[in-house]
Amino acid sequence: xxxxxxxxxxxxxxxxxxxxxxxxxxxxxxxxxxxxxxxxxxxxxxxxxxxxxxxxxxxxxxxxxxxxxxxxxxxxxxxxxxxxxxxxxxxxxxxxxxxxxxxxxxxxxxxxxxxxxxxxxxxxxxxxxxxxxxxxxxxxxxxxxxxxxxxxxxxxxxxxxxxxxxxxxxxxxxxxxxxxxxxxxxxxxxxxxxxxxxxxxxxxxxxxxxxxxxxxxxxxxxxxxxxxxxxxxxxxxxxxxxxxxxxxxxxxxxxxxxxxxxxxxxxxxxxxxxxxxxxxxxxxxxxxxxxxxxxxxxxxxxxxxxxxxxxxxxxxxxxxxxxxxxxxxxxxxxxxxxxxxxxxxxxxxxxxxxxxxxxxxxxxxxxxxxxxxxxxxxxxxxxxxxxxxxxxxxxxxxxxxxxxxxxxxxxxxxxxxxxxxxxxxxxxxxxxxxxxxxxxxxxxxxxxxxxxx
Ligand code: TYD
Ligand code: MG
Numbered sequence: 441x442x443x444x445x446x447x448x449x450x451x452x453x454x455x456x457x458x459x460x461x462x463x464x465x466x467x468x469x470x471x472x473x474x475x476x477x478x479x480x481x482x483x484x485x486x487x488x489x490x491x492x493x494x495x496x497x498x499x500x501x502x503x504x505x506x507x508x509x510x511x512x513x514x515x516x517x518x519x520x521x522x523x524x525x526x527x528x529x530x531x532x533x534x535x536x537x538x539x540x541x542x543x544x545x546x547x548x549x550x551x552x553x554x555x556x557x558x559x560x561x562x563x564x565x566x567x568x569x570x571x572x573x574x575x576x577x578x579x580x581x582x583x584x585x586x587x588x589x590x591x592x593x594x595x596x597x598x599x600x601x602x603x604x605x606x607x608x609x610x611x612x613x614x615x616x617x618x619x620x621x622x623x624x625x626x627x628x629x630x631x632x633x634x635x636x637x638x639x640x641x642x643x644x645x646x647x648x649x650x651x652x653x654x655x656x657x658x659x660x661x662x663x664x665x666x667x668x669x670x671x672x673x674x675x676x677x678x679x680x681x682x683x684x685x686x687x688x689x690x691x692x693x694x695x696x697x698x699x700x701x702x703x704x705x706x707x708x709x710x711x712x713x714x715x716x717x718x719x720x721x722x723x724x725x726x727x728x729x730x731x732x733x734x735x736x737x738x739x740x741x742x743x744x745x746x747x748x749x750x751x752x753x754x755x756x757x758x759x760x761x762x763x764x765x766x767x768x769x770x771x772x773x774x775x776x777x778x779x780x781x782x783x784x785x786x787x788x789x790x791x792x793x794x795x796x797x798x799x800x801x802x803x804x805x806x807x808x809x810x811x812x813x814x815x816x817x818x819x820x821x822x823x824x825x826x827x828x829x830x831x832x833x834x835x836x837x838x839x840x841x842x843x844x845x846x847x848x849x850x851x852x853x854x855x856x857x858x859x860x861x862x863x864x865x866x867x868x869x870x871x872x873x874x875x876x877x878x879x880x881x882x883x884x885x886x887x888x889x890x891x892x893x
Pocket of ligand 1: 545
């Protein structure tokens with residue numbers, strides 16, 4: 441009898457060991473190293489019925505390489521297309537990661553249902569009935585989408601050969617298992633093998649494959665890091681489950697920029713594309729409320745107006761509380777220290793709560809000035825005038841620093857009808873004339889004087 445070969449893998453980072461160890465020396469996690477049975481495959485899982493396309497490669501002069509624009513498959517979904525860099529590239533492997541319940545299956549099922557191409561949606565997580573119920577809510581009469589509930593890659597390839605789909609969606613890579621590896625589905629070696637088989641299939645037949653991947657509790661995609669290296673594009677679907685907005689961004693993209701961003705709204709009938717995100721993120725109350733300020737930020741390549749709410753109140757307990765939603769707490773502490781030291785506001789004995797509305801999180805430093813304005817507005821209980829917004833970073837010396845893409849931010853504010861925008865004096869602004877009044881400031885005091893003076 442052939443000896444079964446086993447190896448030890450860290451389930452957290454995928455490092456391989458010859459024997460068991462208590463702590464992974466690569467990622468320093470304890471008790472993550474697990475023994476897995478691996479067996480050499482005698483034959484390859486995906487046996488192409490086509491002629492082998494891979495010829496022996498020869499070096500070519502750069503200028504002789506054909507620069508024809510590679511065609512892309514339009515996914516009908518504008519936001520998805522944009523994040524991919526203009527559509528699906530034939531033969532590419534896309535990995536979509538995200539928290540459980542954020543809407544990964546919904547997004548891909550919705551795309552699969554609406555596509556004009558023949559799509560094979562393989563689910564190892566839900567039954568056909570469950571998928572049907574979901575499909576009925578999203579887009580009931582699709583006749584191009586085939587549903588397959590299967591987890592064994594060999595069977596999936598058999599069905600692929602029988603149906604010849606134009607696009608394959610796998611929900612999820614962690615549920616797949618291959619006969620050539622004996623360890624359980626979801627283990628490091630299974631994920632690696634199944635992905636390798638799918639890559640081989642995608643490249644040989646020029647069919648795009650979209651994989652759904654689970655993420656671990658720290659937010660990275662579950663399985664070996666090598667999974668992210670193997671695929672062409674890694675997308676992340678994020679958003680607070682308690683809010684309706686979802687953001688799709690590319691973490692890696694071999695065929696486009698990673699700066700693009702897609703925004704969706706979760707509704708009863710699936711995900712709706714949001715084309716004008718700024719309008720939904722700003723609440724439309726006419727009476728001025730103290731403690732809110734609007735910032736003009738840039739997420740990826742897209743300008744976005746967001747609303748910041750602050751609440752400053754006298755601390756009831758000994759230690760004042762500082763709490764943030766959607767914003768870096770350390771950054772808040774830094775801004776409070778700047779306000780205390782440079783502008784003379786005594787906030788040391790106050791509780792400060794900060795919230796970015798809409799459930800999105802922002803780490804663009806250009807919202808600093810709006811954060812400060814919201815805090816001071818709440819502290820003084822004076823609302824900021826309607827039609828005022830901010831786009832500037834605040835430095836440790838209390839100086840107002842320039843930010844990148846200022847023109848884009850100003851134009852977005854203007855488009856949404858803002859009347860005044862505060863920016864840094866040091867920002868070089870190339871805009872000729874704008875309807876919006878651009879206020880140049882160099883120190884926090886200048887802005888405070890203007891707003892609450
Ligand atoms: P799902 O796609 O199952 O999440 P994932 O695959 O990322 O785990 O999304 C599930 C959530 O989406 C669920 O909580 C309900 C919600 N949802 C809607 O609000 N409207 C809909 O039309 C659908 C299909 C789901
Ligand atoms: Mg799912």
